[in-house]
Amino acid sequence: MPEKTIGIIGFGRFGKLLTKYLSNDFDVYVSSSSADENDINKLNAKKASLEEVCKKDIVIPCVPISAFEDTINKIKNHLKENSLVIDVCSVKEYPVKIMKEILPEKIQILATHPLFGPDSISDTSRERKIVLCKVRISDEHYKKIKSYLKNEGFVVIEATPEEHDKEVAKSLVLTHFIGRALIDFEAKELKIDTEGYKRLMKILEVVKNDTWQLFEDMNHYNKHAKQTRENFIKSINEINRRLEK
Secondary structure: OOOOEEEEEOOOHHHHHHHHHHOOOOEEEEEOOOOOHHHHHHOOOEEOOHHHHOOOOEEEEOOOHHHHHHHHHHHOOOOOOOOEEEEOOOOOHHHHHHHHHHOOOOOEEEEEEEOOOOOOOOOOOOOOEEEEEEEEOOHHHHHHHHHHHHHOOOEEEEOOHHHHHHHHHHHHHHHHHHHHHHHHOOOOOOOOOOHHHHHHHHHHHHHOOOOHHHHHHHHHOOOOHHHHHHHHHHHHHHHHHHHOO
């Protein structure tokens, strides 16, 4: 990426992850009312006010999806002309709609979904996937960002917001749905287990550290999630019915 300054709004689990990796190549500034300044400094970044963060070349809101619209409204009048706002939400149609409606025309927009998190990424970004949805950004700028990501070892997947949400309703939302069910079921490691059971436990490991709010938001704001859940439950019920014959 040609820019040298990045502003991150929010310092939750994913905000920390982005700060850690982006600060290797850019000057990163973080706006967070709850984060300790020392924790930010340890990641080679600087704590800044929301207004200061909005003056950077790239601004990345790392907030819950349910807080996204409020955040965009707060920053819309503080962004510098031709800066780039990048969202990292696990849904795409909703944040794209919000950004297009609220952000000034002179602000560029790129929608992304990094298909990894603090629990699934190692110390390297090799073979990690990231989805890009080109919304309102110059071709040159977009190509430079895509090139940067590929050079860093990311597998770049280009999709429309609708394509993304349809597939993610199965690949992510369904996974978390199963994981939450395993938690509620109180699934745990067993002495007498199988490889299949171990794989089930890996699903639990993927979701157990994520908040209920994230789970609720990815279901509420993805219009395809409900149908996916219902289809899955219908399949389980049908299988159970056949066993009870």
